[in-house]
Amino acid sequence: MLIEMSKYIFLITIFVSFPLCRCIPNDLRTKEINTPAFNKIEEQKRLEMEQSKKLEQARKFEEIEKSEEFLRIEEMRKSGELRKACSKRGNAILPATRVNTTMQLLHLRDIMKRSTVMGEDPIDAYIITSDDEHQTEFVSEYDRRREYITGFSGSHGTAIVTQNKAVLWTDGRYHLEADDQMSCDWLLMRSGQRDIPTMSEWLKKEFPKGGRIGVDPKLISEHMWQNLESDFKGTSIILTPIEVNLIDAIWTESRPPKRNKNVFVLEEKYAGKSWLTKVEELRNATKKLGADAIIVTALDEIAWLLNIRGRDVPFSPFVRSYVLVDTVKVILYINQTQLIKHRVTEYFLSTEGVSEHSFEIKDYDRIWTDLPTQTQVYNRLLIPTLCEMSLGASHAINIMIPSYKRFPHHSPIIYMKAVKNPTEIDGMINAHIRDAAAMCEFFAHLEERFREKDVFTELDLVKILDEYRYAQKMSIGNSFRTIVAFGSNAAYPRYEPRNITNKVIFDNSTIIFDSGGQYLDGTTDVTRTIHLGTPKKAQKRAYTKVLIGHIQMSTLTFPENLHVSSVDVLARAPLWEVGLDYLHPTSHGVGSFLGVHESPIHVEFKAYGNQTFKPGYFLSLEPGYYSEGEFGVRLENVVEVIEKKWLPHGHGYRYLGFKDRTLVPYDSKLLDMELLSSFHRRWLNKYNKKVRTLVGLELKKQMLEKGFRWLMENTAYIPENNRSNCLQVTQLYLVPLFYITYYNFFL
Structure with a gap:
């Protein structure tokens, strides 16, 4: 009787547990039952082991820190002498990108001693900034004076040359690149690291008894000039404006010519407002601040204000010009030959209510003779000052105006153009959808050809990606030089492939x-990291940590009075918790068919200022991870700041959030699913659904079949339940019951 009952129990057990057995993980067969209690114990053991390893590493590091060799290296780092392949104790292989600028330095030092050339007494040091006369971020080839003297090609950095030393200061984006490119004539000050002296601190130590420090007043912002002068108070160091640019005096061969491209008008269907409306708004803002007029020196502000675009600097559609706006007149200082082809002069004068008396066009160089005369009729002239990435007017502009008439202030245009109008918002949305279609088609092509054993280099991929983007409707070109960085090159935060590093x-x-694109209706900036094989665990963990920071910041809801620097910790926190970080800002503003880097948004926890977000701002979110000599990861989306109108106005202020406008899939191969919570997975699924809907439709419209298939494959649903198996606790009780009945059945 007992045997008969056991048979029935066995059959019932088989029937009940059979569909569940498929869910039982293999590790049960090795008696490692995956229960919550078991997992908790194992996790505790793992954490204790990791903590023990960290303590041991910390102990070893303390021992290293006390060593003489470590102290010697630290001193070299702080003095700028810590350079790759520049040791006097060996003959290391020089980096392939290193540029020899010894002759340029000899010529510059010679001319620094010759008062007949400068029209001034000899100088002891010369400051070379990265700027042009308008303090533009990406200057034209003609204006790359700092690159000519240093060999360093990055967009940011300031050099100082004395009779026996040459020093460059640059930020964390370019530490590795500058070290590789500059010859051993140069000291490298890695700004952002601890105990690195500022330029004024270094100069005071270098010239304790005083000295004459020269600089071109057109190529230094008033903010930088005032800071240096303030730091030199109480010393015998004199900051001297040198009207003759000394780099121009020695750069006489192989210098690229100045750009002289035709100017064109941006139609109101893209700009959203007429130029005259913008001028009236600027007049009102200037008057409200208590000034009679404003001198506009920044090229992006002029392009936005007058609805004109050009090609006088690379990647940004700017026109080299100045604009003076008072209560009744606008004066545009520009190379007038650039206005002829597209009848730009007629465009301005044909506007209703505008005449030659209210809008005047003068030659570009007339600004230097006109400004002192024009300002005689004003009580206060607003002169733009530093605002995040906008450096403000040059020292040369400031000294043309009597000090009692100067009104230094942030340019109102910065805030006016940062808040996109409805037409610009629609344009930015549509530009990002078309841009995403180009990216999907590119990735589909790359993976298909790679599987077919085609060989690509970084520069090959730059060319192919640019071609896909150029093929898009309303494309005007790149918003910056396309970066493709593989392996150890990806560990350089601002690496740009060249023949020698390819x-x-x-x-x-x-x-x-x-990479990013300039379109008539918007500007894009997107970064994706992919892997064409099987990623290593460290690569997956780094990628996922970066993505988690990316998600945490993009999903934030915050009050409108929150300072922009406060949100930076959300992007960095997943890296900080494992002792990692990245040495560049997390975010910057993005223009609408303007500069890809736009003030006033600059998100970095170390940044000063009280800037806040406003609905209509567009900005990037770009956390990263860089393992020197190994690999790198960076993920970047452009987002729009929106008001969350459904939330109550707490304490009288609105709540804001971000809305993703970049719609390019992430690489699922690089996801470490163990690190992703259910929240992260839901976010990815919602994002992928949006990509499939909007970009999928655009790919169908353009009949880009390969890109569409790639898109669908790379936006597949991710299980949102992050448990490693589907075995329930109650099901575990069936397992021993199965073995008992199995034993009885065969008795």
Whole structure:
């Protein structure tokens, strides 16, 4: 009787547990039952082991820190002498990108001693900034004076040359690149690291008894000039404006010519407002601040204000010009030959209510003779000052105006153009959808050809990606030089591939693609990191940590009075918790068919200021991770600041949030699913659904079949329940019951 009952129990057990057995993980067969209690114990053991390893590493590091060799290296780092392949104790292989600028330095030092050339007494040091006369971020080839003297090609940095030393200061984006490119004539000050002296601190130590420090007043912002002068108070150091640019005096061969491209008008269907409306708004804002007029020196502000675009600097549609706006007149200082082809002069004068008396066009160089005369009729002239990435007017502009008439202030245009109008918002949305379609088609092509064993280099991929983007409707070109960085090159935060550094692409490391486009209706900036093979665990963990920071910041809801620097910790926190970080800002503003880097948004926890977000701002979110000599990861989306109108106005202020406008899939191969919570997975699924809907439709419209298939494959649903198996606790009781009945059945 007992045997008969056991048979029935066995059959019932088989029937009940059979569909569940498929869910039982293999590790049950090795008696490692995956229960919450078991997992908790194992996790505790793992954490204790990791903590023990960290303590041991910390102990070893303390021992190293006390060593003489460590102290010697620290001193070299703080003095700028810590340079790759520049040791006097060996003959290391020089980096392939290193540029020899010894002769340029000899010529510059010679001319610094010759008062007949400068029209001044000899100088002891010369400051070379990265700026042009308008303090533009990406200057034209003609204006790359700092690159000519240093060999360093990055967009940011300031050099100082004395008779026996040459020093460059640059930020964390370019520490590795500057070290590789500059010859051993140069000291490298890695700004952002601890105990690195400022330029004024270094000069005071270098010239304790005083000295004459020269600089071109047109190429230094008034903010920088005032800071240096303030730091030199109480010393015998004199900051001297040198009207003759000394780099121009020695750069006489192989210098690119100035750009002289035709100016064109941006139609109101893209700009959203007429130029005259913008001028009236500027007049009102200037008057409200208590000034009679404003001198506009920044090229992006002039382009936005007058609805004109050009090609006088690379990647940004700017026109080299100045604008003076008072209560009744606008004066545009520009190379007038650039206005002829597209009848730009007629465009301005044909506007209703505008005449030659209210809008005047003068030659570009007339600004220097006109400004002192024009300002005689004003009580106060607003002169733009530093505002985040906008450096403000040059020292040369300031000294043309009597000090009692100067009104230094942030340019109102910065805030006017940062808040996109409805037409610009629609344009930015549509531009990002078309841009995403180009990216999907590019990635589909790359993966298909790579599987077919085609060989690509970084520069090959730059060319191909640019071609896909140029093919898009309303494309005007790139918003910056396309970055494709493979393997160890990806560890350089602002690496740009060149012939000498160009790597062949393999399937054993990450590839960073950082690129963007200029369209008539918007500007894009997107970064994706992919892997064409099987990623290593460290690469997956780094990628996922960066993505988590990316998600945390993009999903934030915040009050409108929150300072922009406060949100930076959300992007960095996943890296900080494992002792990692990245040495560049997390975010910058993005213009609408203007500059890809736009003030007033600059998100970095170390940044000063009280800037806040406003609905209509567009900005990037771009956390990263860089393992020197190995690989890099960076992910970047452009988001729009929106008001969350459904939330109550707490304490009288609105709540804001971000809305993703970049719609390019992430690489699912690089996801470490163990690190992703259900919240992160839901976010990815919602994002992928939006990509499929909007970009999928655009790919269908353009009949880009390969890109569409790639898109669908790379936006597949991710299980949102992050448990490693589907075995329930109650099901575990069936397992021993099965073995008992199995034993009885065969008795």
